Amino acid sequence: MAARKNFMGYVFTAPAIILMLVILLAPVFIAATLSFTDYSLGNSSFNWVGLENYLKMFSRSTYVKMITASVTYVFIVVPGSIVLGLGAALLIHSLRRFGDIYKTIYFLPVMASLLAMAIVWEFTLHPTIGIINKTLASGCGNFPEIFFSLGWLPFVDGSSSWYSTCCREGFPLWFGDKAYTMATICFIGIWQSFGFNMVLYLAGLTSIPRELYQAAEMDGAVKGWDRFKLVTWPMLGPTTVFVVTISTIRSFQVFDTVEAITRGGPVKSTYVMMYAIYEKAIKHNMVGMGSAIVVVFLAFVLLLTFTQRYLVERRVHYS
Amino acid sequence: MADIRLRSIEKMYGETAALCGIDLDIRDGEFLTLVGPSGCGKSTLLRIIAGLEEQTRGEVEIDGKSVNKIRASKRDLAMVFQSYALYPHLTVWQNMITPLRLRDLSSLERMPFIGRFVPGQRDKVKSLHTLAGETAHTLKLEQLLHRKPGQLSGGQRQRVALGRAMVRKPRAFLMDEPLSNLDAALRVHMRAELAELHRNLKTTFIYVTHDQAEALTMSDRIAIMIDGEIIQLGTPDEIYKNPRDRRVAEFVGSPKINILSGDVDESGNVSIMGNHTGIRIRKRIKKVHLGIRPEHFRLVNGNGATDSWPFHVTYKENLGSDFYLHGHLNGSKNRIITRAAPDEVGRITIGETVKVRARQGKPMVFCDNDCRIDVMQEAGYGSA
Numbered sequence: 001m002a003a004r005k006n007f008m009g010y011v012f013t014a015p016a017i018i019l020m021l022v023i024l025l026a027p028v029f030i031a032a033t034l035s036f037t038d039y040s041l042g043n044s045s046f047n048w049v050g051l052e053n054y055l056k057m058f059s060r061s062t063y064v065k066m067i068t069a070s071v072t073y074v075f076i077v078v079p080g081s082i083v084l085g086l087g088a089a090l091l092i093h094s095l096r097r098f099g100d101i102y103k104t105i106y107f108l109p110v111m112a113s114l115l116a117m118a119i120v121w122e123f124t125l126h127p128t129i130g131i132i133n134k135t136l137a138s139g140c141g142n143f144p145e146i147f148f149s150l151g152w153l154p155f156v157d158g159s160s161s162w163y164s165t166c167c168r169e170g171f172p173l174w175f176g177d178k179a180y181t182m183a184t185i186c187f188i189g190i191w192q193s194f195g196f197n198m199v200l201y202l203a204g205l206t207s208i209p210r211e212l213y214q215a216a217e218m219d220g221a222v223k224g225w226d227r228f229k230l231v232t233w234p235m236l237g238p239t240t241v242f243v244v245t246i247s248t249i250r251s252f253q254v255f256d257t258v259e260a261i262t263r264g265g266p267v268k269s270t271y272v273m274m275y276a277i278y279e280k281a282i283k284h285n286m287v288g289m290g291s292a293i294v295v296v297f298l299a300f301v302l303l304l305t306f307t308q309r310y311l312v313e314r315r316v317h318y319s
Numbered sequence: 320m321a322d323i324r325l326r327s328i329e330k331m332y333g334e335t336a337a338l339c340g341i342d343l344d345i346r347d348g349e350f351l352t353l354v355g356p357s358g359c360g361k362s363t364l365l366r367i368i369a370g371l372e373e374q375t376r377g378e379v380e381i382d383g384k385s386v387n388k389i390r391a392s393k394r395d396l397a398m399v400f401q402s403y404a405l406y407p408h409l410t411v412w413q414n415m416i417t418p419l420r421l422r423d424l425s426s427l428e429r430m431p432f433i434g435r436f437v438p439g440q441r442d443k444v445k446s447l448h449t450l451a452g453e454t455a456h457t458l459k460l461e462q463l464l465h466r467k468p469g470q471l472s473g474g475q476r477q478r479v480a481l482g483r484a485m486v487r488k489p490r491a492f493l494m495d496e497p498l499s500n501l502d503a504a505l506r507v508h509m510r511a512e513l514a515e516l517h518r519n520l521k522t523t524f525i526y527v528t529h530d531q532a533e534a535l536t537m538s539d540r541i542a543i544m545i546d547g548e549i550i551q552l553g554t555p556d557e558i559y560k561n562p563r564d565r566r567v568a569e570f571v572g573s574p575k576i577n578i579l580s581g582d583v584d585e586s587g588n589v590s591i592m593g594n595h596t597g598i599r600i601r602k603r604i605k606k607v608h609l610g611i612r613p614e615h616f617r618l619v620n621g622n623g624a625t626d627s628w629p630f631h632v633t634y635k636e637n638l639g640s641d642f643y644l645h646g647h648l649n650g651s652k653n654r655i656i657t658r659a660a661p662d663e664v665g666r667i668t669i670g671e672t673v674k675v676r677a678r679q680g681k682p683m684v685f686c687d688n689d690c691r692i693d694v695m696q697e698a699g700y701g702s703a
């Protein structure tokens with residue numbers, strides 16, 4: 001009888017299980033299989049190559065650069081967008097009026113198409129006609145240069161500062177100079193995503209009981225920083241874990257800006273994983289290699305999810 | 320140790336007045352209870368005393384000094400919240416030591432690691448630990464120190480909240496319905512414990528509750544609040560025996576006092592449904608309300624003629640030690656409740672009509688707009 005009930009249970013959940021197998025697990029399985037081959041789209045057959053694709057990935061400098069680029073991007077964008085998102089949320093939460101206006105403004109980049117925004121940024125940061133460099137150049141020799149070169153501070157040589165050097169030798173090629181490109185792409189990434197984190201943090205902030213702040217006040221937490229340490233930050237723990245996970249996964253997936261502006265360059269400095277997958281598997285038709293990158297990518301995401309699930313969540317949910 | 324004085328405190332929320340002119344002197348070391356129905360402004364008043372909310376008008380004085388301009392954390396009061404408001408990420412021990420650390424250590428000394436190198440920090444921390452340890456011992460929290468609030472029962476959380484309030488040895492304790500989240504048995508137990516704690520600490524307690532039983536059992540004095548006003552202030556005994564307002568009489572006492580409408584003749588004699596009561600008032604009005612507590616009724620044997628009223632029993636409520644008989648006086652629709660001893664009611668069946676009588680001197684007379692009317696004299700019958 002029990003066995004029969006068990007069987008019926010599987011029958012009822014079958015549609016969901018089948019869908020999950022077909023839509024989620026089968027593609028992953030196929031990709032994993034292909035990653036051990038040299039398959040190209042259109043070929044009728046393929047050869048098994050064993051771990052060759054993976055060995056390449058960890059030995060060839062292109063792929064090492066790919067992992068470096070992705071990890072760098074994640075390590076800059078995740079903290080940046082979280083700190084900004086939390087800061088904006090705290091400020092907006094403390095406002096009595098106009099909070100909605102700020103929320104809308106900061107959230108706009110999240111809703112906008114990143115591809116379109118990338119093009120806007122490309123123009124804005126254009127080395128000669130871009131508004132940023134033009135504005136910077138117009139400051140040369142004037143108050144902005146004097147002020148920002150910090151030459152007015154004691155023991156600081158103003159003429160060797162970044163601003164003054166640029167005035168002499170020209171302002172950076174934001175997307176052409178290896179030293180700046182990754183930072184610029186990260187900046188756009190932060191600009192685009194911190195509004196999303198802000199909304200999550202705002203939701204987290206509204207759910208903190210007011211009585212906890214009052215208890216902190218009665219206990220003598222006079223300074224804002226004390227209250228933040230004692231109440232706000234710990235109570236935002238679950239939100240932070242969620243935000244970190246989501247931001248990290250989204251940052252690993254960065255593609256639009258790279259494809260639209262840098263195409264992975266210069267010298268592969270922005271050759272992030274998603275772009276590498278696209279380039280190898282679609283442009284160069286090396287599906288086997290592309291699949292291997294996909295598998296590594298999935299491994300990263302899985303690792304992250306498990307860390308969140310089993311290590312961190314246990315420590316931030318208090319009841 | 321503090322006496323707290325409130326002078327014509329008013330609080331407006333927009334157009335609506337939550338408090339309208341509260342004057343109250345709370346003596347040093349007193350257990351004062353603010354009691355009233357939900358929404359009457361008790362919490363608001365308590366939070367104004369604490370400094371968590373600002374009054375629209377009026378003055379709060381602690382030890383003779385106005386604290387209107389002093390923020391909550393500097394008033395040296397401690398508050399126990401209805402929800403306990405424990406820090407969920409900290410252990411019981413950390414929860415209890417937090418107020419001490421915030422008060423006695425500077426920001427630098429509180430820093431992890433670096434703080435240890437500030438001269439004198441070790442000794443300070445040691446003395447804080449001693450203080451917190453003493454409090455934990457008093458409240459029997461020693462077994463729970465390493466748990467987080469989420470792993471405690473309601474009663475234990477309540478105790479930790481008390482501990483967090485106590486460690487600092489504040490000038491006064493403010494408590495906002497601290498027992499209302501506990502189950503009935505634990506509530507009765509905690510009542511006794513709180514009263515004992517007050518006796519030992521000898522600190523001023525201001526206690527807010529909507530439960531009149533808590534107020535009666537624990538307080539030195541009770542302030543009854545209704546609609547943003549204190550309508551009577553007195554010892555539990557005074558409040559119960561001599562309410563100066565019908566609303567007070569109705570609020571205090573369980574089951575509720577019975578209110579019967581009475582008629583007054585030209586010479587001031589009060590009668591209910593044509594039955595004499597033997598009560599006479601001086602005031603020249605036609606209608607009054609008679610308040611009689613359930614325990615002030617007596618069952619009368621036989622057909623005691625004029626001095627008793629026919630009572631139609633509709634329900635018998637057995638409390639073990641007592642019986643409450645529900646029913647109505649003949650001809651009246653008002654449901655009334657009388658108390659009787661178990662051996663008296665054995666023979667009474669539901670639907671039966673028995674005779675009852677109010678104990679002499681016990682009925683209270685109220686006018687139409689709730690004021691109390693003093694009774695001039697009572698005819699000398701019914702010696703109960």
Ligand SMILES: Nc1ncnc2c1ncn2[C@@H]1O[C@H](COP(=O)(O)OP(=O)(O)O)[C@@H](O)[C@H]1O
Nearest residue numbers: 332336337355356357358359360361362363364
């Ligand atoms: N922040 C607020 N804004 C508007 N009205 C409030 C606010 N806080 C309390 N009130 C009103 O003030 C009155 C008294 O509230 P409160 O002091 O909480 O009553 P209670 O006696 O139940 O503790 C209530 O009518 C309530 O609706």
Ligand SMILES: [Mg+2]
Nearest residue numbers: 361362363495
């Ligand atoms: Mg309340």
